[in-house]
Amino acid sequence: RKEVEQDPGPFNVPEGATVAFNCTYSNSASQSFFWYRQDCRKEPKLLMSVYSSGNEDGRFTAQLNRASQYISLLIRDSKLSDSATYLCVVNMLDTDKLIFGTGTRLQVFP
Amino acid sequence: DGGITQSPKYLFRKEGQNVTLSCEQNLNHDAMYWYRQDPGQGLRLIYYSQIVNDFQKGDIAEGYSVSREKKESFPLTVTSAQKNPTAFYLCASSTARDRVNTEAFFGQGTRLTVV
Numbered sequence: 408r409k410e411v412e413q414d415p416g417p418f419n420v421p422e423g424a425t426v427a428f429n430c431t432y433s434n435s436a437s438q439s440f441f442w443y444r445q446d447c448r449k450e451p452k453l454l455m456s457v458y459s460s461g462n463e464d465g466r467f468t469a470q471l472n473r474a475s476q477y478i479s480l481l482i483r484d485s486k487l488s489d490s491a492t493y494l495c496v497v498n499m500l501d502t503d504k505l506i507f508g509t510g511t512r513l514q515v516f517p
Numbered sequence: 518d519g520g521i522t523q524s525p526k527y528l529f530r531k532e533g534q535n536v537t538l539s540c541e542q543n544l545n546h547d548a549m550y551w552y553r554q555d556p557g558q559g560l561r562l563i564y565y566s567q568i569v570n571d572f573q574k575g576d577i578a579e580g581y582s583v584s585r586e587k588k589e590s591f592p593l594t595v596t597s598a599q600k601n602p603t604a605f606y607l608c609a610s611s612t613a614r615d616r617v618n619t620e621a622f623f624g625q626g627t628r629l630t631v632v
Contacts, residue, residue: 423539438622440617449625450626453621453622456539483591496621503548503567505565505609505611505621506562507560507561507562508559509559510559
């Protein structure tokens with residue numbers, strides 16, 4: 408089983424739609440969780456950190472479920488500019504590694 | 518401006534040659550990482566370092582080597598032993614808060630092509 412797993416997509420949604428991505432992780436010792444956004448041929452950029460209590464930043468909401476070992480990202484009112492690949496990242500406390508999922512591709516159409 | 522800088526942006530190498538990719542950060546981060554990304558794929562960890570003069574192998578370390586002689590520098594050498602080196606290489610750094618690594622910041626990447 409992979410340490411971090413994501414549905415690769417693509418998710419094709421119209422503008423204004425709400426879309427949700429999930430990411431599962433295998434190591435229960437994981438401590439830090441993040442969502443990154445990567446545009447084509449560019450470096451990943453931090454979208455948001457994920458906290459146990461959940462957190463929201465404008466149209467984006469991230470949740471952590473430690474019992475089921477998954478994190479989620481919800482995007483409301485999708486914009487064309489949201490089209491990108493969304494990467495789930497987990498920090499393994501016992502090894503200090505930052506492990507990336509393979510990413511979920513989102514395509515928002517007019 | 519604080520940040521992480523990779524150079525060069527594009528690199529061409531002949532088969533059988535070693536090549537070194539530069540990564541420098543002025544964020545005072547302790548941890549640094551090297552990842553490889555192939556087209557349409559995710560990031561795979563090559564090497565990482567938590568402190569100066571110490572580093573660990575990631576998932577795909579074969580054919581690569583690193584050094585961490587200074588906190589701000591973490592160069593990656595792609596050796597001739599790496600059978601398929603053409604890829605996008607990304608360097609990242611992060612700090613630790615209460616012994617837990619915080620979010621990582623990335624350089625712009627180096628595209629290596631073997632010709």
